[in-house]
Amino acid sequence: MQERLKELQAEAIQKVTQAVGLKELNDIRVAYLGKKGPITEVLRGMGKLSAEERPVMGALANEVREAISTKIEEKQSELEEAAVQAKLAAETIDVTLPGRPVKVGSHHPLTKIIEEIEDLFIGMGYEIAEGPEVEQDYYNFEALNLPKGHPARDMQDSFYITEEILLRTHTSPVQARTMEKHQGKGPIKIICPGKVYRRDNDDATHSHQFMQIEGLVVGENIRMSDLKGTLEVFAKKMFGADREIRLRPSFFPFTEPSVEMDISCKMCGGHGCSVCKHTGWIEILGAGMVHPNVLEMAGYDAKKYSGFAFGMGPERIAMLKYGIDDIRHFYTDDVRFLKQFAVEE
Numbered sequence: 351m352q353e354r355l356k357e358l359q360a361e362a363i364q365k366v367t368q369a370v371g372l373k374e375l376n377d378i379r380v381a382y383l384g385k386k387g388p389i390t391e392v393l394r395g396m397g398k399l400s401a402e403e404r405p406v407m408g409a410l411a412n413e414v415r416e417a418i419s420t421k422i423e424e425k426q427s428e429l430e431e432a433a434v435q436a437k438l439a440a441e442t443i444d445v446t447l448p449g450r451p452v453k454v455g456s457h458h459p460l461t462k463i464i465e466e467i468e469d470l471f472i473g474m475g476y477e478i479a480e481g482p483e484v485e486q487d488y489y490n491f492e493a494l495n496l497p498k499g500h501p502a503r504d505m506q507d508s509f510y511i512t513e514e515i516l517l518r519t520h521t522s523p524v525q526a527r528t529m530e531k532h533q534g535k536g537p538i539k540i541i542c543p544g545k546v547y548r549r550d551n552d553d554a555t556h557s558h559q560f561m562q563i564e565g566l567v568v569g570e571n572i573r574m575s576d577l578k579g580t581l582e583v584f585a586k587k588m589f590g591a592d593r594e595i596r597l598r599p600s601f602f603p604f605t606e607p608s609v610e611m612d613i614s615c616k617m618c619g620g621h622g623c624s625v626c627k628h629t630g631w632i633e634i635l636g637a638g639m640v641h642p643n644v645l646e647m648a649g650y651d652a653k654k655y656s657g658f659a660f661g662m663g664p665e666r667i668a669m670l671k672y673g674i675d676d677i678r679h680f681y682t683d684d685v686r687f688l689k690q691f692a693v694e695e
């Protein structure tokens with residue numbers, strides 16, 4: 351019996367030593383130390399032994415169990431440690447490898463132009479105002495001295511939603527809204543950037559959706575010379591002192607007198623090309639002195655208060671500044687076009 355126990359110990363220890371996985375190790379544990387294992391089997395035969403032999407054999411059986419268990423535990427730790435090391439080796443990260451470059455976006459050229467214009471006017475003491483793109487006919491036209499049926503409404507072909515609601519055709523309704531909010535009191539000095547919509551046919555200089563920046567100054571003793579000086583400062587800062595500017599008499603129902611400002615075409619140096627429709631000039635804004643009717647409708651005393659207003663097209667300004675030959679580039683999201691402006695930042 352003693353010999354059988356020693357044999358079992360040697361056999362089990364050899365199997366444990368050769369085991370290659372935790373599952374196999376557990377199978378060995380169950381096979382040798384389990385209730386149905388050979389050691390238990392040997393112990394069952396102890397009843398046939400004499401009273402002196404029994405404790406000796408019991409002690410030996412415990413020793414054998416102990417020795418096998420210890421070996422199993424050692425092997426288990428060894429296999430677990432090997433598994434951890436293998437996992438670590440498989441997951442090693444080479445921190446010295448060069449990283450993948452991150453694609454960085456950039457500001458859209460129109461956003462850049464609008465921010466530049468905002469900064470310029472904020473520097474002159476203006477505040478930024480906003481208004482809705484889905485606008486009431488009243489603010490888009492009527493409050494601007496354009497009653498229903500007025501022929502000048504045809505100057506801006508509109509997208510109507512209902513008879514009274516439309517997509518605003520210009521940012522001038524923000525003038526009317528701002529004056530109404532000030533309840534007949536001055537001074538007001540605002541610019542208002544935003545999207546506008548017209549049923550214009552798209553071509554190199556026209557888009558059915560485009561941006562405008564409106565300006566409005568209301569106070570006592572505001573004169574045409576203030577408007578001219580402001581526009582000159584703006585144009586020189588924006589395009590450089592060497593670019594030519596011209597003011598042409600014009601007509602807007604909400605200003606009197608009215609002007610339009612053109613800048614000499616950068617694409618052709620003023621000789622004429624497709625961008626300037628062969629005139630050498632590009633129109634960038636409309637302006638004028640706020641019509642007394644508009645002041646009165648907003649609750650101002652037109653004898654005491656006067657004002658000037660202007661509305662410019664940032665796309666046209668960006669085209670002139672960056673030498674862009676087609677307004678549609680702003681809206682077609684060609685990354686090759688947009689990337690050129692990232693370089694400048």
Ligand code: FA5
Nearest residue numbers: 520522550556557560634635636637659660661663666
């Ligand atoms: C107006 O919209 C007036 N509300 C401007 C104004 C404001 C006048 C305050 C007086 C006082 P106009 O329709 O000319 O005016 O448009 C103003 C500017 O928007 C133009 O000078 C041009 O730069 C730009 N613009 C007009 N139509 C388009 C278009 N279809 N696509 C791109 N830009 C346009």
